Amino acid sequence: MLQKHSEGKTVNYIRPEINAMRGYVPGEQPKAGEAVKLNTNENPYRASEKVYAAIRKVADEGLSRYPDPIADSFRKAAAQRYGVPQGCILCGNGSDDLLTILTRTFISSGEILRLPCPSYILYQSLAEIQGAKSETVFFNNDWSLPNSFCAASSAGTLKLAFLPNPNSPSGTVLPKERVLQIAEQLPCPLVVDEAYADFAEDNCISLLEQTDKIIICRTLSKSFSLAGLRFGFLFAAPKYVEAMLKVKDSYNCDSLSIAAAIAAIQDTDWQQDNRSKIIAARSVLVNRMRELGFTVPDSQANFTWNTRNDMPVKPIYEYLKQHGYLVRYMNYADWGDGLRISAGTPEQTSECLSLIEKAVLRTAR
Ligand SMILES: *Cc1c(COP(=O)(O)O)cnc(C)c1O
Numbered sequence: 001m002l003q004k005h006s007e008g009k010t011v012n013y014i015r016p017e018i019n020a021m022r023g024y025v026p027g028e029q030p031k032a033g034e035a036v037k038l039n040t041n042e043n044p045y046r047a048s049e050k051v052y053a054a055i056r057k058v059a060d061e062g063l064s065r066y067p068d069p070i071a072d073s074f075r076k077a078a079a080q081r082y083g084v085p086q087g088c089i090l091c092g093n094g095s096d097d098l099l100t101i102l103t104r105t106f107i108s109s110g111e112i113l114r115l116p117c118p119s120y121i122l123y124q125s126l127a128e129i130q131g132a133k134s135e136t137v138f139f140n141n142d143w144s145l146p147n148s149f150c151a152a153s154s155a156g157t158l159k160l161a162f163l164p165n166p167n168s169p170s171g172t173v174l175p176k177e178r179v180l181q182i183a184e185q186l187p188c189p190l191v192v193d194e195a196y197a198d199f200a201e202d203n204c205i206s207l208l209e210q211t212d213k214i215i216i217c218r219t220l221s222k223s224f225s226l227a228g229l230r231f232g233f234l235f236a237a238p239k240y241v242e243a244m245l246k247v248k249d250s251y252n253c254d255s256l257s258i259a260a261a262i263a264a265i266q267d268t269d270w271q272q273d274n275r276s277k278i279i280a281a282r283s284v285l286v287n288r289m290r291e292l293g294f295t296v297p298d299s300q301a302n303f304t305w306n307t308r309n310d311m312p313v314k315p316i317y318e319y320l321k322q323h324g325y326l327v328r329y330m331n332y333a334d335w336g337d338g339l340r341i342s343a344g345t346p347e348q349t350s351e352c353l354s355l356i357e358k359a360v361l362r363t364a365r
Contacts, residue, residue, distance in 0.1 A: 017109075017131040024125035027328055035321070038342040038352060039328040041168070041196075041303050043225035045277065045345070048270035051226065054263035055256050067255040070245065074253075077262045078233060082205060087238040090245070091261075093252045095195060095219035095232030099162075100126055102191055102215065105240075105247045106160040107132045112153040114161035114186070116145055118169060118332040120193065123162045132159075138335065143172035143297055150185035161186055164193040166200050169330050169340040171299025176204050183213045189240070191215045196301035198223030198271065199278060205235065212237035222302055223271065223278075224264045231261045278302045281343035288353045289341075292360055307338035311363045319359035325352050 012019065027040035071091040079086040092098035099122065107113055109131030115123050117136040127134040133156065137149040145163075152158055163182070166173045174182075183190040194216050197203040207214050215236040221227035231253060236244070253261075285304045289296045294306040307313065317329040317339055325348075331337040343349060 015131075017128060021125065021128040024122050028326055030326065035324050035326045036344065036348050036352070037326050038303075038344050038348065039326040039340075040227075041222055041301070041340075041342045042227045043222060043274065043278070043302065044343075044348060045225055045274055047225040048264060048267040050263040050267050050270075051224075051260045054259040058255050058259040063255060065255075066251055067253060067258055069250050071253050071258045071261075074233070074258050074261050077265060081265050081268075082235070084205065084208060084235050085238075088208065088235050088241060090234050090236065090241045090248075091253045091258070092232045092234070092248070093257075094221065094230040095193070095217045095234070096122060097230075097248075097252055098217050098232050098234050099123065099191075099193070101244050101248050102160065102217075102234075103127065103130050103132070105244045106189065108159070110156060112156045112158045114149060114153070114158055114188075116149060116163060116167070118330070118335050120162075120164050120168050139167075139170070143167070143170050145174060145178070145182065147185070150182055152187050158186070158188050160188055160191060162191045162193060164195065165204065166196040166299070166301040168196070168301065168303070169305045169328070169338065170297050171196070171301040171303055171305055172297050173200055173202075173300045176202055176207060179204050179214070180207050180210060183207070183211050186213065189213050189215055191217060193217045195219045195222055198275060199282070199302050200300035208235055212239075215240060220261055220264055223275065225274065226260065226264060229257050229260055231257045233261075277345075278343045281346060281349045284346070284349055285341060285343060285353070289356070292353075292357055303340055303342045305338055305340055307336065311360070313337060313339050315363045316356060316359040319362065320352065320355050323355050325355055327352070 074091055075086045075089040078089050103126040107130050111132050113127040113132050113134045115134050115136045117138050124134045135153055139145055190213055192204050194203055204216055217234045219232040282299055286296050289306050294308050296304050296306050314329055317327055320327055328340040330340055
């Protein structure tokens with residue numbers, strides 16, 4: 001990392017913020033067929049056939065032209081589907097791209113980002129890249145969020161707050177009345193990351209009419225079975241969308257993904273059918289894991305969060321891995337560890353549960 005320039009002095013060309021950070025580590029991605037993946041909350045089913053047809057059509061037409069920089073055709077379709085004005089919609093190369101654009105648009109070096117904990121770890125890495133500080137507030141034992149989440153910061157200017165809802169890794173939800181209260185009390189905008197909202201009973205879209213302090217992020221990766229496609233979108237006040245358009249890459253979404261995304265959000269039949277299959281697998285997971293002695297909060301996402309005090313859970317993760325099942329082992333500083341398990345097909349879910357039963361018996365011995 002250290003390099004000598006011509007006078008022989010040693011210079012480190014890399015920004016100190018980047019040298020200091022560890023970098024986000026995504027969940028393991030084994031080669032196809034090597035393991036059953038229940039570790040990154042992907043959807044186990046094929047996407048709507050209409051999505052693949054849309055991709056083939058665009059490919060057949062050729063790809064020699066740049067895509068529409070703001071993906072207006074998608075914004076129009078999304079405005080119809082979600083009842084949100086077109087000028088309030090911004091598209092991204094996955095919602096991780098939108099989270100990056102948000103951080104770059106709202107937070108300067110030295111300023112403060114507010115995060116709940118335990119939650120999505122990427123937010124912290126984005127703050128570090130920006131040279132910003134992140135302040136975390138722990139969830140209460142019942143997964144409600146204390147009011148200190150809304151307080152101004154004593155360490156600097158609070159510029160943005162992130163709140164996944166449903167939360168990861170817990171799968172728990174804050175009711176939308178509470179989200180509105182949090183947004184109104186915060187001295188800055190609140191990003192509600194709704195990556196899992198399609199599996200929940202409710203969402204925060206209706207709050208957009210009540211306050212311009214709420215920004216809602218969505219992704220096609222989980223509830224549309226399109227993690228490999230990379231497409232996300234957000235809803236925000238037009239003044240924020242306009243600011244973010246200046247920050248994003250000119251062509252952050254490609255023609256294939258824009259066409260696929262339109263087909264995906266328009267096929268509501270596919271989504272209803274998929275949603276009920278995932279919710280069924282989730283309830284099998286929750287009930288059986290509780291019978292096996294785990295503490296499992298009620299989940300409104302496509303995964304469950306499983307902890308226990310009477311034995312370590314890491315050996316269970318390792319046993320599953322040896323037997324071809326990947327789940328996510330998470331360990332949060334000053335909080336504790338647990339296993340996050342995604343809802344699979346019925347067969348995957350029941351096979352995983354019988355392996356867990358065996359692992360619990362071995363670990364208990
Ligand atoms: C999976 C996930 C995302 C990322 O979605 P992409 O669109 O695949 O980038 C964002 N937020 C949360 C909380 C997630 O779990």
